[in-house]
Each structure stands twice: as C-alpha cells, then as structure tokens.
Amino acid sequence: MDNLDSKLTNQIAILICGHGSRNKLAITEFQELTKLIQKRYPNILVEYGFLEFAKPSIVDALDKLKDNSIKKIIAIPAMLFAAGHVKNDIPSLLMNYSSKTGIEIIYGRELGINNLMISAACERVKDVFKQNNTLKPEESLLVVVGRGSSDPDANSNVSKITRMIVEGIGLGWGETVFSGVTFPLVEAGLKNVVRLGYKNIIIFPYFLFSGVLVTRIKRQSDLVAINNPHISFLHAKYLSSQSYVVDTFVERIGEILNNEVKDLMNCSTCKYRSNLFGFEKEVGMVQESHHDHVEGLGISCDLCDPECNGACEIQNQIPTHNQEKSNLGEGDYLEHEHVEAHQHEHNHHHHHHSIYPNSKHPLGPITLRLPNEDQILR
Numbered sequence: 001m002d003n004l005d006s007k008l009t010n011q012i013a014i015l016i017c018g019h020g021s022r023n024k025l026a027i028t029e030f031q032e033l034t035k036l037i038q039k040r041y042p043n044i045l046v047e048y049g050f051l052e053f054a055k056p057s058i059v060d061a062l063d064k065l066k067d068n069s070i071k072k073i074i075a076i077p078a079m080l081f082a083a084g085h086v087k088n089d090i091p092s093l094l095m096n097y098s099s100k101t102g103i104e105i106i107y108g109r110e111l112g113i114n115n116l117m118i119s120a121a122c123e124r125v126k127d128v129f130k131q132n133n134t135l136k137p138e139e140s141l142l143v144v145v146g147r148g149s150s151d152p153d154a155n156s157n158v159s160k161i162t163r164m165i166v167e168g169i170g171l172g173w174g175e176t177v178f179s180g181v182t183f184p185l186v187e188a189g190l191k192n193v194v195r196l197g198y199k200n201i202i203i204f205p206y207f208l209f210s211g212v213l214v215t216r217i218k219r220q221s222d223l224v225a226i227n228n229p230h231i232s233f234l235h236a237k238y239l240s241s242q243s244y245v246v247d248t249f250v251e252r253i254g255e256i257l258n259n260e261v262k263d264l265m266n267c268s269t270c271k272y273r274s275n276l277f278g279f280e281k282e283v284g285m286v287q288e289s290h291h292d293h294v295e296g297l298g299i300s301c302d303l304c305d306p307e308c309n310g311a312c313e314i315q316n317q318i319p320t321h322n323q324e325k326s327n328l329g330e331g332d333y334l335e336h337e338h339v340e341a342h343q344h345e346h347n348h349h350h351h352h353h354s355i356y357p358n359s360k361h362p363l364g365p366i367t368l369r370l371p372n373e374d375q376i377l378r
Contacts, residue, residue, distance in 0.1 A: 010045075011069065011070060011071040011072060012044070012070065012071070012072045012073070012074065013044065013045040013046070013047060013065045013068070013070045013072075013073050013074070014037070014041065014044060014045070014046045014047070014073075014074045014076070014253060015046075015047050015048065015049065015058075015061055015062070015065065015073050015074065015075045015076070015105075016033075016034050016037060016046065016047070016048040016049075016076055016078050016249070017048075017049060017050075017051065017058055017075055017076065017077045017078060017090050018030050018048060018049070018050045018051065018054075018078045019050065019051050019052065019078070019079065019085060020050030020051050020052045020053040020054035021050075021053055021054060021209070021211050022053050022054070023210060023211045023212060025209075025210045025211075026209040026210045026211045027054055029208075029209045029210060029240055029241065030048065030050075030078070030208075030209055031048070032241055033078070033208075033240075033241045033245070033246070033249075034046060034048045036241055036246045037246060037249050037250070040246070040250050041253075045065065045068060045070065047061045047064060047065055048061060048078075049061030049062070051085060051089055051090060051093075058090070058093055058094075059093070059097065062094075062097050062101075062103075062105075065103075066101055066103060070103065071103060071104065072103070072104045072105075072106070073103060073104070073105045073106070074106050074108060074253055074256050074257075075090075075094055075105050075106065075107050075108060076108040076109075076249060076252050076253060077090050077107075077108070077109075077110050078111075078208065078249075079110045079111065079208075080110065080111050080112075080117075080147070080157075080206065080207075080208060081110055081111075081112065081149070081153075081154040081157045081158070082109075082110045082112070082151075082153070082154060083149035083150075083151040083153075083154035084149065084150065084151060086110045087151070090107070091107050094107055106256050108252045108253065108255060108256050109252050109255065111245070111248050111249070111252070112157070113157055113160060113161065113164075114248060114251070116244040116245070116247045116248045116251065117161075117244065117245065117248055118161065118164045118165070118168065119244045120239055120242040120243075120244035120245045120248075121144075121161055121164075121165050121204070121206065121239070122164075122165055122168045122169055123242060123244065124204060124236045124237050124238070124239065124242065125142065125165055125169060125171075125202060125204055125236050126169065127236065127237065128202050128234050128235075128236050132234065135200060135234075137169050137170045137171050137172070138170060138171070138172050139172055139198070139199070139200060140171055140172055140198065140200040140201070140202055141171070141172055141173040141174070141175070141193065141196060141198035141200065141201050141202070142162065142165060142166055142169075142171045142173070142174045142175070142201075142202050142204060143174075143175050143176075143177060143189070143190065143193060143201060143202065143203050143204070144158060144161060144162040144165065144174065144175075144176050144177075144204050144206050145176075145177050145178065145179055145186055145203065145204065145205045145206060145207075145217050146158030146161075146176065146177075146178045146179070146206050147178065147179055147180075147181075147206075147207065147213065148178030148179050148180045148181035148182045148185075149181055149182065150181055150182070155178070155182050158176050158178070158206060159176045161206055162174045162175070162176045165204075171202075172198060173196060173198060175189065175192075175193050176189075177189030177190065177193075179205075179213045179216055179217055180213070180216075180365055181364075181365060182361075182364060183361040183362075183363040183364035183365075184363035184364070185220070185363060185364060185365065186216070186217050186220040186221060187220040187221075187223055187224060188363040188364075189363070190203075190220070190221060190224040191224060194224065194228050194231060198231070199230065199231055199232060200231070200232045200234065201231055201232070201233050201234070202234045202235075202236055203217065203221050203233060203234070203235050203236065204235075204236040204238075205217050205236075205238045206238070206239070207238040207239065208238065208239050208240065208245070209238065209240060210238065210240075214238055218235065221233055221235075
C-alpha cells in the first residue's frame with residue numbers, strides 16, 4: 001500500500017461512483033464503505049457521489065475535487081457488473097465533465113468477478129452454516145439473486161458467481177434468479193427450485209447494499225415459503241462492506257496506477273461492441289447518460305427508517321395503463337426504488353434505451369403486471 005500511495009500526489013484524488021438510493025440504510029452503508037476505502041489511503045482525498053436519487057451527486061463530488069485543486073481523478077464505479085450504468089451513464093457523465101473542466105479523469109473497472117469477490121460471496125453463505133450447525137452444504141440448495149439487467153453479459157456473470165460459490169463450498173445445487181428486468185424473477189424461480197426436493201434452500205442476494213430490491217427478495221421468497229412449509233428457507237446477508245469487497249476496490253485503484261485497465265477489459269460479449277445473438281441492434285449504440293433528470297435529487301424515503309420495508313412498492317404494484325405502454329426495455333416500473341416519484345420523472349424525460357427482447361418472458365417482470373390476485377398484492 002505504501003508503494004501505491006507513493007504514486008499519488010496531493011493533486012490526485014479517488015472518486016467512488018455509486019448508483020444512489022432513496023433508502024437511508026443503503027446510503028449509510030455506502031458511506032461506511034467509502035470510509036473503509038479512505039482508511040486504505042490515509043494521505044489521499046477520497047470522495048463519493050451518486051448517479052441518481054441521492055446527494056452528493058457525482059457532479060457535486062467532482063466540483064468539490066476541482067475546488068480542492070485536484071488535477072487528476074481516479075473514478076471507480078461501485079457496481080458489481082458492467083451493465084448500462086457502468087457502460088453508458090457514468091462514463092458519459094465523467095467524459096462530459098472532463099471536457100468542460102480539463103481535469104483528467106481515469107475511469108476504472110466495476111468490481112466484476114475475481115477471487116476476492118468470490119471469497120466475499122462465499123463468506124456470506126458460510127455465515128449461514130455457522131449460524132445453523134446442523135446444516136450440511138451437500139444437502140443444501142443455493143439460490144443467488146442478481147439485480148437483473150437488459151445486458152445479458154451482466155446477467156451471465158451472476159450465474160458464474162453462483163457456480164463458483166457452489167463449487168467453492170461444495171453445495172448440493174445452485175440456481176440463479178433475478179430481482180427484476182430479466183428472468184426468472186425470484187418468486188417464479190423459487191417455484192421451480194422447490195421441485196428439486198432439497199429441504200434447505202439458502203437465498204443469497206448478490207447486492208452491495210440494502211434497499212427496496214433486497215426487501216422484495218425477502219417478501220417474494222416468503223410467499224413461496226408459505227406454500228412449502230416442509231422446506232427451510234434461510235437468508236444470507238448481501239455483500240455490504242465485507243473485507244474482500246474493500247480489497248477489490250483497492251485492486252481496481254491499483255489497476256489504474258499500474259496502467260493495467262485496458263488489458264483487463266473484456267468486450268467479447270458486450271452487446272454494444274460484439275454482434276451478440278438476440279441483441280444485434282444495439283451494436284455501436286451511442287453511449288450517453290440517461291440519469292441527468294434524477295441526478296442529485298437527494299430525496300430520502302420517509303416510509304422506511306432506516307431499513308426499507310417495501311411499503312412504497314406494495315402501494316404501487318398495480319401499474320397504470322401508461323406504465324405498461326411505456327415499457328422501454330429496462331423492465332417493470334418496480335425496478336427503481338420508490339416507483340411513484342420515478343414514474344413522475346420518466347414522464348418528463350425520454351430514455352433512449354432499446355427494447356429488451358425478453359421483456360415479455362413469462363417468468364420475468366411481466367408476471368408483476370398480470371391482472372389477477374395471485375400475482376398482485378397477495
């Protein structure tokens with residue numbers, strides 16, 4: 001670490017770029033993570049900013065660094081995989097700011113998949129076994145829940161994480177489901193999983209922080225558990241500030257300092273750069289930010305203090321006609337936290353996303369829009 005710090009001067013800073021949330025606990029957890037990163041670089045200025053729905057915005061953080069006479073910024077996206085936010089929104093915002101101010105901004109990789117992140121995930125699952133002494137790995141089924149994206153490359157990475165955990169711990173079986181946008185969703189996936197006959201199912205949200213999506217995972221798994229009382233459903237904690245996660249941020253910063261980023265980028269299955277089957281229309285799509293309309297809103301939710309209880313989502317689960325008609329491929333309108341406010345913003349801003357080809361898959365977000373009691377507000 002001394003070697004890394006020696007390469008940084010007082011004119012260089014580190015910027016951690018987060019997604020943002022209206023959930024107070026999620027913001028607190030993000031702040032705690034940045035403090036742990038700051039401890040690794042005690043002599044370097046470390047700032048953070050959010051893409052949407054929280055303050056400071058990324059631009060706010062950039063302005064603060066500029067006011068501190070920073071000439072070079074190492075920007076790291078605090079996101080698990082490279083989907084739309086990592087490939088489009090954040091780099092577009094950073095490039096625009098750099099061109100306007102002349103400040104050099106070097107954009108690092110997302111956390112991605114490495115031995116550290118796999119270790120962090122395995123530790124979270126292992127904690128379940130520590131808390132349940134009679135539980136045997138080979139008799140347990142693991143369900144990893146990913147965020148879900150319209151980018152198949154990001155979705156496939158969640159499946160890889162699942163397999164790495166299963167083999168690392170020696171679990172009986174592993175399946176991958178998603179909280180939204182793609183398929184299968186949590187409830188639909190679990191209904192299939194219970195047929196495999198395992199009496200112990202461990203559900204692991206592969207998320208960095210808390211929020212309405214983590215709450216949704218618990219709520220939907222509870223619905224399946226009610227109808228399967230003979231099965232024990234156990235919940236592993238999301239990643240949060242697990243020490244290996246912090247180590248990965250340090251690794252990403254080190255890649256920039258050692259000029260290794262370009263050599264580590266994998267674009268062979270990126271839908272914007274390769275003629276990926278089913279996503280051919282998105283090759284060469286202009287990379288631009290779609291979040292300027294919600295950047296820096298900084299409105300926290302009063303319904304959940306501090307943890308999200310899903311109240312906002314339950315109140316808004318029956319979509320309007322306009323919502324169904326305005327499906328732009330980013331999944332159902334429950335995907336972003338606190339639907340009502342986000343819907344209002346969407347009405348005043350058009351996102352130039354292409355239509356996700358599997359948006360009407362029977363195990364995907366469309367299940368949340370079916371007009372029957374079995375699917376809505378149970």
